[in-house]
Amino acid sequence: MDIALNTLFGFPVEKELAEEINTTAKRVQVEQGEEMIRPGQSLKYMPILIRGNIKVMRPHENGGHLLLYHLEQGQTCSMTLNCCMADAQSEIYAIAETSTELLMIPIHKMEEWMKKYHSWRKFILNSYHSRMMEMLESIDSIAFSHMDARLERYLSEKAHVQGKAQLSITHQEIAEDLNTSRVVISRLLKKMESEQKIQLHRNLIQLL
DNA sequence: ACATTAAGTGATT
DNA sequence: AATCACTTAATGT
Numbered sequence: 718m719d720i721a722l723n724t725l726f727g728f729p730v731e732k733e734l735a736e737e738i739n740t741t742a743k744r745v746q747v748e749q750g751e752e753m754i755r756p757g758q759s760l761k762y763m764p765i766l767i768r769g770n771i772k773v774m775r776p777h778e779n780g781g782h783l784l785l786y787h788l789e790q791g792q793t794c795s796m797t798l799n800c801c802m803a804d805a806q807s808e809i810y811a812i813a814e815t816s817t818e819l820l821m822i823p824i825h826k827m828e829e830w831m832k833k834y835h836s837w838r839k840f841i842l843n844s845y846h847s848r849m850m851e852m853l854e855s856i857d858s859i860a861f862s863h864m865d866a867r868l869e870r871y872l873s874e875k876a877h878v879q880g881k882a883q884l885s886i887t888h889q890e891i892a893e894d895l896n897t898s899r900v901v902i903s904r905l906l907k908k909m910e911s912e913q914k915i916q917l918h919r920n921l922i923q924l925l
Numbered sequence: 926a927c928a929t930t931a932a933g934t935g936a937t938t
Numbered sequence: 939a940a941t942c943a944c945t946t947a948a949t950g951t
Contacts, residue, residue, distance in 0.1 A: 863939085864939070897939075897940080898939080898940060898941070900939095900940075900941075900942090901939060901940070904939095919947080919948055919949085920948095
């Protein structure tokens with residue numbers, strides 16, 4: 718296995734760490750739509766995303782899931798880190814939004830490397846920081862924005878992680894991610910269309 | 926041609 | 939913003 722860790726992390730990595738990662742990490746391929754982490758599950762590995770993207774959601778009693786954020790290349794899930802370090806169970810639900818490739822690092826390694834390698838510590842702390850900021854953004858948008866703003870944010874994030882301006886998605890699916898009803902989404906999308914922001918088709922939304 | 930699923934809309938709370 | 943009830947449009951069999 719030979720992965721460009723410098724590119725993945727965004728800064729130089731110690732040679733010894735790169736070697737350790739290459740020998741201990743399991744490289745895993747996950748198909749689109751596959752369930753990766755379930756609430757209540759205890760975690761033995763921390764994932765680092767090599768390719769693709771992952772949807773992280775907070776489950777609710779009524780069976781719905783509220784979208785928290787997406788994970789992209791070079792990122793790891795801070796909720797997972799939390800669980801690993803506290804030896805706790807998952808509070809979140811994660812599925813692969815596209816087919817993805819991951820490095821799975823055993824959690825005991827993760828703690829060991831925190832002490833040994835500066836670049837690893839930096840990677841973990843950076844990850845924590847950026848996940849935390851995204852979480853704050855999500856909280857802001859839920860608490861202080863109305864559904865129209867949340868929807869626009871949702872669409873642009875979706876377009877960003879998929880690298881496309883055409884989203885193959887139904888109004889119902891959007892409604893589930895935002896924990897609202899399909900009717901509301903349909904109305905707001907219709908409004909956006911009349912404002913020339915998007916074009917609507919069956920199972921497809923074209924961003925302009 | 927018929928059934929099913931996605932999307933659009935007015936009225937009500 | 940949510941829900942109901944209904945319509946219309948697109949797709950599958």
